[in-house]
Amino acid sequence: MNLLLEISPVLLRGAYTTVLLTLVSGTCALLVGFAVGLARLARTRWLSIPLAIYIEVFRNTSSLVQIFYFFFVLPLIGIRLEAFTTGCLVLALNFGAYISEVVRSAILSIDRGQHDATIALNMPTSLSYRRIIIPQAIPVMLPAFGNYALELLKATSLVSLITITELTFSGAQLVQYYGHPTLIYMSIFVIYLLLALPLVALNKALERHSGGQWKPKVPTT
Amino acid sequence: MDHQSTSASQAPLAAEFVNVSKSFGAFTIIDDLNLQIRPSERVSLIGPSGSGKTTILRLLMTLERPNEGEIKVFGDVLSAGGEGAAKARPDREFRAIRGKIGMVFQQFNLFPHMTALENVMEAPVQVLGTQRQEARDLAECLLKRVGLAEKGASYPSQLSGGQQQRVAIARALAMKPQIMLFDEITSALDPEVIGEVLEVVHNLAHETKMAMLVVTHEMGFARDIADRVIFMERGKIVEDASPGEIFNSPRNDRTKAFLNAIKR
Amino acid sequence: MNFSPQIVAELLPALLRGTVVTLYATAAGMAVALVVGLLIAIARRGSNPVAVLIIDSFVTVVRSTPLLIQLYLLFYVLPLYGPSFSPLFTGILGLGLHYSSYISEVFRAGIDAVPRGQWEACIALQFSRVKTWTRIVLPQAFRIVLPQIGNYLISMYKHASLLATITVVELLGAALNFAGETFRYFEAFTLVGIIYFVIGFAFSRLVRYLEQRTTYGRA
Numbered sequence: 001m002n003l004l005l006e007i008s009p010v011l012l013r014g015a016y017t018t019v020l021l022t023l024v025s026g027t028c029a030l031l032v033g034f035a036v037g038l039a040r041l042a043r044t045r046w047l048s049i050p051l052a053i054y055i056e057v058f059r060n061t062s063s064l065v066q067i068f069y070f071f072f073v074l075p076l077i078g079i080r081l082e083a084f085t086t087g088c089l090v091l092a093l094n095f096g097a098y099i100s101e102v103v104r105s106a107i108l109s110i111d112r113g114q115h116d117a118t119i120a121l122n123m124p125t126s127l128s129y130r131r132i133i134i135p136q137a138i139p140v141m142l143p144a145f146g147n148y149a150l151e152l153l154k155a156t157s158l159v160s161l162i163t164i165t166e167l168t169f170s171g172a173q174l175v176q177y178y179g180h181p182t183l184i185y186m187s188i189f190v191i192y193l194l195l196a197l198p199l200v201a202l203n204k205a206l207e208r209h210s211g212g213q214w215k216p217k218v219p220t221t
Numbered sequence: 222m223d224h225q226s227t228s229a230s231q232a233p234l235a236a237e238f239v240n241v242s243k244s245f246g247a248f249t250i251i252d253d254l255n256l257q258i259r260p261s262e263r264v265s266l267i268g269p270s271g272s273g274k275t276t277i278l279r280l281l282m283t284l285e286r287p288n289e290g291e292i293k294v295f296g297d298v299l300s301a302g303g304e305g306a307a308k309a310r311p312d313r314e315f316r317a318i319r320g321k322i323g324m325v326f327q328q329f330n331l332f333p334h335m336t337a338l339e340n341v342m343e344a345p346v347q348v349l350g351t352q353r354q355e356a357r358d359l360a361e362c363l364l365k366r367v368g369l370a371e372k373g374a375s376y377p378s379q380l381s382g383g384q385q386q387r388v389a390i391a392r393a394l395a396m397k398p399q400i401m402l403f404d405e406i407t408s409a410l411d412p413e414v415i416g417e418v419l420e421v422v423h424n425l426a427h428e429t430k431m432a433m434l435v436v437t438h439e440m441g442f443a444r445d446i447a448d449r450v451i452f453m454e455r456g457k458i459v460e461d462a463s464p465g466e467i468f469n470s471p472r473n474d475r476t477k478a479f480l481n482a483i484k485r
Numbered sequence: 486m487n488f489s490p491q492i493v494a495e496l497l498p499a500l501l502r503g504t505v506v507t508l509y510a511t512a513a514g515m516a517v518a519l520v521v522g523l524l525i526a527i528a529r530r531g532s533n534p535v536a537v538l539i540i541d542s543f544v545t546v547v548r549s550t551p552l553l554i555q556l557y558l559l560f561y562v563l564p565l566y567g568p569s570f571s572p573l574f575t576g577i578l579g580l581g582l583h584y585s586s587y588i589s590e591v592f593r594a595g596i597d598a599v600p601r602g603q604w605e606a607c608i609a610l611q612f613s614r615v616k617t618w619t620r621i622v623l624p625q626a627f628r629i630v631l632p633q634i635g636n637y638l639i640s641m642y643k644h645a646s647l648l649a650t651i652t653v654v655e656l657l658g659a660a661l662n663f664a665g666e667t668f669r670y671f672e673a674f675t676l677v678g679i680i681y682f683v684i685g686f687a688f689s690r691l692v693r694y695l696e697q698r699t700t701y702g703r704a
Contacts, residue, residue: 064649
């Protein structure tokens with residue numbers, strides 16, 4: 001029990017880094033995913049092939065290999081990034097590839113008549129997407145986003161292998177220093193679980209409300 | 222092209238189809254069609270399903286592009302197929318022309334994430350740059366006009382089909398189009414609410430000077446609203462005459478056959 | 486930077502051996518996941534609420550914690566209290582258990598998708614419980630869930646690279662060993678990336694084909 005008290009500051013700092021990694025790379029992944037998903041829908045010719053390659057490469061190779069590749073190979077070609085930045089970058093690109101497909105298919109699922117109506121109201125495409133199509137597509141995307149958020153939280157453990165002192169790496173270091181693998185690894189396991197449970201609950205709620213149907217807000221007037 | 226200058230010097234047609242063809246794959250929907258709509262004219266398009274009536278409206282609204290021919294609105298080329306398609310207009314010019322047209326759809330296509338009032342306000346505010354308060358006043362006025370003054374705060378999912386369609390009419394009117402297209406606007410409605418929607422359109426026809434193109438299966442309505450009725454079959458105009466002529470003494474045998482089949 | 490063909494020639498045999506290990510671990514891990522996942526899905530339909538709660542909690546806990554930590558627990562902690570397995574066996578067990586939590590949900594949805602009338606027909610025909618499951622329900626459910634299991638197979642194939650962290654010399658492990666000795670990180674990781682991509686891409690096209698075939702088949 002004394003040991004637990006002694007190591008808890010390190011574990012908490014690790015947990016904080018894990019949360020930070022999840023938030024930063026999650027936000028970036030959303031930005032990447034929306035940008036790529038929308039760009040693919042726009043069918044710009046010079047972009048479509050590079051983007052398709054990006055998506056296929058990141059979806060068909062192991063995320064751990066991607067992390068190592070960026071960590072070991074980028075410096076060889078003169079790009080030196082901090083480990084934390086590298087970790088965020090790879091996670092954002094990896095999850096961004098998946099999210100772009102979610103964005104794309106959600107937008108494609110919106111009824112053709114909605115597009116027709118925006119044309120009949122003489123809206124330019126950008127306005128149509130911003131005000132009409134995307135607001136309806138977001139509820140369709142949310143359940144998938146929730147699942148990816150949980151997967152991302154778990155995936156941050158991989159960057160422990162490139163020396164980022166998040167939760168898993170902190171634990172591995174503590175085990176090296178103090179021994180007691182049972183106590184330390186179980187603590188970490190439980191901390192991950194505690195971090196994940198809000199997301200699990202959120203996902204359950206999203207699934208209940210899903211089906212992609214737009215539910216009206218309660219009218220205010 | 223000096224087409225524009227000559228047609229502009231005369232009173233320009235509201236809409237004109239010049240040798241327009243449209244096909245989907247091997248299936249020809251519109252076959253070398255010529256059609257002229259004068260300003261303020263009320264035209265009903267009737268005919269069996271698949272005859273191309275709806276496609277005419279969708280072409281005019283630029284929801285579809287022609288494979289061949291030209292479509293002009295008030296003398297300006299709106300869209301063109303074949304060689305003309307290559308030299309597309311700059312977006313701003315194109316939208317200035319398209320803005321003269323409005324459309325009401327069979328499936329209403331209201332924006333489900335906006336209230337009735339927001340549906341009507343959206344395009345004036347976002348497309349025309351109208352002040353919010355002004356757009357709100359206009360929207361309230363239009364909702365009142367279609368008999369839905371108290372439903373402004375309702376979402377489409379909280380309205381009946383007839384009410385949704387009337388909101389859709391108000392939404393299209395808010396853009397002050399000079400040509401209004403009605404695409405089978407009662408086909409998705411329960412029989413008991415068809416009357417309320419038709420009444421709104423009937424009143425519009427009397428109160429405004431918009432040109433109207435109406436595709437409908439309601440023959441009474443087609444006759445009541447129009448100064449001109451066009452009977453179509455297989456992508457071609459078979460008969461184009463006054464409502465009296467078409468419904469009382471159709472000249473073409475196919476028109477007769479169609480009207481007899483409908484009556485039965 | 487130069488990509489040395491000589492290095493590639495030295496490296497390739499080790500990587501191919503690693504690829505075999507990766508594929509073996511994936512196949513064996515999926516076998517574990519299918520068996521455990523199916524048992525969970527069937528047990529969840531039982532009427533004992535305590536058992537259902539325990540099973541649900543197991544699924545949630547396994548699903549919401551990182552595979553890496555689960556592998557550490559199996560590899561570093563479990564042997565302190567009981568059996569000690571080879572790294573590869575531990576890895577297969579870890580992969581299998583982790584993915585059983587996903588696969589059980591897939592099976593659950595698949596079983597739910599079998600029309601109620603099929604169960605009622607089995608009762609009407611006096612089928613035993615076992616016969617109902619094995620002859621009628623599961624064959625239909627399997628067909629429904631096959632593409633999704635394919636997707637998880639791809640996912641597991643990529644996730645198998647984590648076995649490198651518990652000293653299994655699979656594809657990534659082979660590259661790490663080689664690069665650690667020779668410092669040829671560029672060649673090693675590029676080749677690993679290519680191998681992952683080629684197999685992963687082929688897998689994913691196959692699954693997409695399966696998906697399309699099943700959706701058309703049902704229409």
